[in-house]
Amino acid sequence: MNRYQLAIQVDDKQVVLERILQVTRYRGFLIDGITAKVNTGTHIGYIELLVRSDRPIELLVDQINKLIDIKDVKVTSNTA
Amino acid sequence: MASEKQHTGGSLLFDILQQHGVQHVFGYPGGAIMPIYDALYHSEVQHFLCRHEQGAAFSAVGYARASGKVGVCFATSGPGATNLITGLADALADSIPVVAITGQVATSAMGSDAFQEIDIFGLSLACTKHSFQVTDIDELPKVLHKAFAIALEGRQGPVLVDIPKDIQLAAVENSLEDFSQLKNKVKLPPANVGSALALLNQAKQPVLYVGGGVGMANAVDELRAFAKLAGIPSVSTLKGLGAVDPEDENYLGMLGMHGTKAANLAVQQCDLLVVVGARFDDRVTGKLDEFAPHAKVIHFDIDTAEINKRRKADAAILGDLKVNLPALSIPLSIDEWQQKCQQMNADYTWDYNHPGEAIFAPAVLKEVSDKMPENSCVTTDVGQHQMWAAQHMSFNDPSNFLTSGGMGTMGFGLPAAIGAQISRPNDCVIAVTGDGSFMMNVQELSTIKRFQIPVKIVLIDNGKLGMVRQWQDLFFEGRLSETDLSDNPDFVMLATAFNIKAQEITRKDQVTAAIEEMIDHDGPYLLQVKIDAQENVWPLVPPNTANDQMMEKK
Numbered sequence: 001m002n003r004y005q006l007a008i009q010v011d012d013k014q015v016v017l018e019r020i021l022q023v024t025r026y027r028g029f030l031i032d033g034i035t036a037k038v039n040t041g042t043h044i045g046y047i048e049l050l051v052r053s054d055r056p057i058e059l060l061v062d063q064i065n066k067l068i069d070i071k072d073v074k075v076t077s078n079t080a
Numbered sequence: 081m082a083s084e085k086q087h088t089g090g091s092l093l094f095d096i097l098q099q100h101g102v103q104h105v106f107g108y109p110g111g112a113i114m115p116i117y118d119a120l121y122h123s124e125v126q127h128f129l130c131r132h133e134q135g136a137a138f139s140a141v142g143y144a145r146a147s148g149k150v151g152v153c154f155a156t157s158g159p160g161a162t163n164l165i166t167g168l169a170d171a172l173a174d175s176i177p178v179v180a181i182t183g184q185v186a187t188s189a190m191g192s193d194a195f196q197e198i199d200i201f202g203l204s205l206a207c208t209k210h211s212f213q214v215t216d217i218d219e220l221p222k223v224l225h226k227a228f229a230i231a232l233e234g235r236q237g238p239v240l241v242d243i244p245k246d247i248q249l250a251a252v253e254n255s256l257e258d259f260s261q262l263k264n265k266v267k268l269p270p271a272n273v274g275s276a277l278a279l280l281n282q283a284k285q286p287v288l289y290v291g292g293g294v295g296m297a298n299a300v301d302e303l304r305a306f307a308k309l310a311g312i313p314s315v316s317t318l319k320g321l322g323a324v325d326p327e328d329e330n331y332l333g334m335l336g337m338h339g340t341k342a343a344n345l346a347v348q349q350c351d352l353l354v355v356v357g358a359r360f361d362d363r364v365t366g367k368l369d370e371f372a373p374h375a376k377v378i379h380f381d382i383d384t385a386e387i388n389k390r391r392k393a394d395a396a397i398l399g400d401l402k403v404n405l406p407a408l409s410i411p412l413s414i415d416e417w418q419q420k421c422q423q424m425n426a427d428y429t430w431d432y433n434h435p436g437e438a439i440f441a442p443a444v445l446k447e448v449s450d451k452m453p454e455n456s457c458v459t460t461d462v463g464q465h466q467m468w469a470a471q472h473m474s475f476n477d478p479s480n481f482l483t484s485g486g487m488g489t490m491g492f493g494l495p496a497a498i499g500a501q502i503s504r505p506n507d508c509v510i511a512v513t514g515d516g517s518f519m520m521n522v523q524e525l526s527t528i529k530r531f532q533i534p535v536k537i538v539l540i541d542n543g544k545l546g547m548v549r550q551w552q553d554l555f556f557e558g559r560l561s562e563t564d565l566s567d568n569p570d571f572v573m574l575a576t577a578f579n580i581k582a583q584e585i586t587r588k589d590q591v592t593a594a595i596e597e598m599i600d601h602d603g604p605y606l607l608q609v610k611i612d613a614q615e616n617v618w619p620l621v622p623p624n625t626a627n628d629q630m631m632e633k634k
Contacts, residue, residue, distance in 0.1 A: 014213060015201065022205045062385035068210045068230060 001052040003032070005077035006061070008047040012038045013069040020047065020070075023063050029053040044071065087252040089217050089243065090119030093181065095256050096224045097125055102152050104128065104143065104502050106136040110156025111196060113183025115248035117154075128502060128531060131523035133160050135495040137167020138521065140178050142496030144171075145482045146457050147503035148298065150231050151178045157185055158196030161242075162203065166489060169207040171238035173486025174319060175296055177231035178238040179224075180208075186246040187215055201242050209237030217250035225259040235383040236296055268384065268398040273407050276378045276395035280310075280408060283352035283376075285417045288312045289335070292319030292485065293357015293381060295478025299401035303356060304328070306409040313421040315343040317358050319485040322475035330418060332425055336364040337621045338467040342424040344619075344627040347372050354408075356380045357401060360390040361486070370626035380404055430472065431633075437587050438612045441465065441540050442472045444591055445512065448538060449473035451595055456480065456508040457500045461493035461517030464546035467617045469512045491520030497535045498527055508536065508599065515541040515568050525578040528604050536598050537580075537606040539571060542613040550616045554631070555623075575606040582606040 010016045017036060024031060033050035051060065057075055064073050093116060097105070106128045109117040120127055130136040133155040140151030151171075155164045161182040171178045185194040204211035210230045212223045220243070227239040280286065288310075294303045304325050307314050314324045315335040324331045333340035335347055347353065353375040358364070365371035368390060379386070379393035380401055387396045397404045434440035445468050452458075458473060459482040460466040466483055475481040482500060484492040497511035518539055528535055545563040552560050575582035581601060585594045585608070598605045619630040 015205065018202070019205055026206065059385075059389065062387075062389075066383070066385050 001054055002057070003050065003052045003079045004057045004075055006049040006051065006064070007074045007076045008049060008064060009071040010045040010047060011069045011071060012043040012045045016045065016067070016069045017047065019067050020049070020064055023067065024049065024051060024060060027060050027063050028055050029060050088115060088119060088248065089220055089250045089252060090115040090248045091122070092220060092252045092256075093224065093243070093248075094119055094123040094125050096221055097152065099256065099259065100150065100228045102150070105152040105154055106130050106139040106143070106499065107154030108133050108136055108156070108160060109154075110160045110183065112157035112185050112245050113154060113160070113248070115245060116181070116183060116243070127154075128498070128527060130495065131526045132521065133163030134166050134491065135498075135521050135524040135527065137164045137178070137180065138170070138492050138495035139499035139502070139524075139527075140180070141167060141171050141176050141492075142459060142482055142499030143503045144176050144178055144499075145496070146479055146500035146509075148479065149503065150228055151176070151499060152181070153178065154181045156183045156196065157200070158198045160196075161200035162198060165203060165207055168204070168238045168240065170484050170487040170489045170492065172207055172209060174292065174484065175236045176238065177236040179227050179231055180238060180240045182240060182242045183248065184213070184242045184244040187244045188246070190244060200240070204240040204242075207238075208240045211240040211242070213242040213244075214247050215244065217247050217252060220247065221257060221259070269396075271397040271399060271404055271407070272395040273397065276397055276408055277410065279352055279376055279378055279395055280354070280410065280412065283412070284414065285350045286312050286352040286354060286412065286414065287346050287350040287375075288314035289317075289347065289353050289355045289358055290314055290320040290323050291317045291356060291358025292478065294320060294323040294401060297357060297382065297401040299405055300477060302402055302405040306405050309409045310412045311414065311418055312354065312412060313346055313418060315339070315347060317361065317364055317485070318470055318483060320358065320478065321470060321481050322478040326474045326476065329422060332421060334470055336361075336627070337366065338471065338617055338619065339621075339627070340471070341428040341619055341630065341632070342421065344621070344630060345424055346421050347375075348626065348628040350375050352376050352378065354378045354380075356405070357382075359386045365390070366621045366627040367624050378408075437589075439585065439588055439591060439609055441468050441609065441611050441615060444538070444540075444595070444609055445469050446472040447591060448510065448512075448595055451599055452510060453508045453599070456510060457482065457504060459483065459493045459497040459500060459509070459511045461513040461520075462488045462490045463514045463517060464542070464550065464615070464617050465512055465514040465517075465540040467547075468540070490517040493517060494521050494535075494537065495524045495527075497537075498524060498533055501533050501535050509534075510536045510538060512538045512540065514546060515539060515543060515565055515571070516545045518571075519568070522574070525575065525580060528580060529578040532603060534603050536601075536604070537575075538598070539606060539608045540611060541568070541571065541608050542611050542615065543568060544613050546613070546615075547617070549613070553616075554620070571606065571608045580604045580606055582608065584608040584610065586610045
């Protein structure tokens, strides 16, 4: 399985973290680690997600990007 | 009049619905949505009481698909909300703009396992494009405007707004504000027009693969102009039917599991697939690795996530089809390929020759199609009758053929037809259904009765769950597990109980007169068409098989 690290920027809206977790599971990625924090001044959240899967990471990046409250998704590490 | 109104969250909801042009909603009241129903009492928005929330959701879907407007449905908390879920899932799979409003227990009771409390907000994550829970009355207008914008922008879809009872009751002081359209947040990469044009020019055997996105993008004219100028052989998905001009000499019909032989062979032989608003669904591709094995791919879509999802695109054209299709509309020199495809079309025409007295469903549906008034809207349920309708009926616009494509939801046809008829009161609406599917939302006959909705129902009755029975015969050595429905109710008596005129036919010689009587009848009508239970849908590409390995009628 390939391992990836994603850096996700979100608007701090209702259930945004749940949405990301749901999409990640449904699209076939296992979560090895997560850190999440919110800047309470700007209401922007930063989520770092460690995932693994046999599937190409682009599939997950595209699907997370489709969520309404997502500002940005980057693959910061790829240990394929 | 405004001064007499008590302004609450509930009444504000209707003011905002009207701002968005909503005239009709479908729903079912209950405890946690009573303040909204109380506000409805004074509203100009017309409410259609369905007899199950799933019926309300499908009517909203049918309304949206037939009219291009947003469909709106209401349900109460708990079971009312969960009953909407199948309809929302259906709308998500087929990208249909629906706004669902659910009542929720009061904010003070939320999270306490209160009576009729369910976390519908949590449940909505997997079956909506987006969802909201309103916990502050001041947020309500913004949330509702966003809900409509999200339902319509980009790839369309269902949005759920969960409104707790105290928010519905809360006093509203501010007057109604103008709303601005939400900008499409998705930044699309520039269209790869140059390389797409080069691929198109090099192709000797191109095929146009047309999906439901064409109708959703309101790009039927642009698609037809492209097909005509290029003279390119075309095939359609189930949801794309109606987009290509059915009279186009290069149109080969539906592709995929129950597609025409000509369409599937052309796709398997082509050297370029021009995919427009389609997503390589498994029912289309058969064995993915062997789908269109020699083809390069130009993929037009509004959804970035569909590009390279199941098949790599050699050129991706992301964005609005209405803008992008004309950019690629060029004449092609593919005479030999055109002729080959036209010849396949001629060689593999449908055979309506069917010996014996028993009624042949494909011939009935073709006759309904030939006799129905122009611009009629047909809905289907799911199963054999659905595939026969797709194969043997002809549509001049995707909004005239409403079928549950992605989700394949039995029970869709009747409530969707109700919604379609309400959105298009002057058009003939025909629900083609099967005896299995019909019973799944049969309670909606009551909605037809109440509002005297003149939907025509063509019930193809084989006393079986026909498609499952077909697969049991073909792939499970004839073990007919739980597919016998021979103890169905008397459908004519059932319809009559709802004041719906009905007739049963069992022989070929009754078909023409019965169809004419149904179409001419001023009001709802049920035509029960008994067919041989052993009839199969042909051709059939078996699961995990290449599309040129189809099974055919022996």
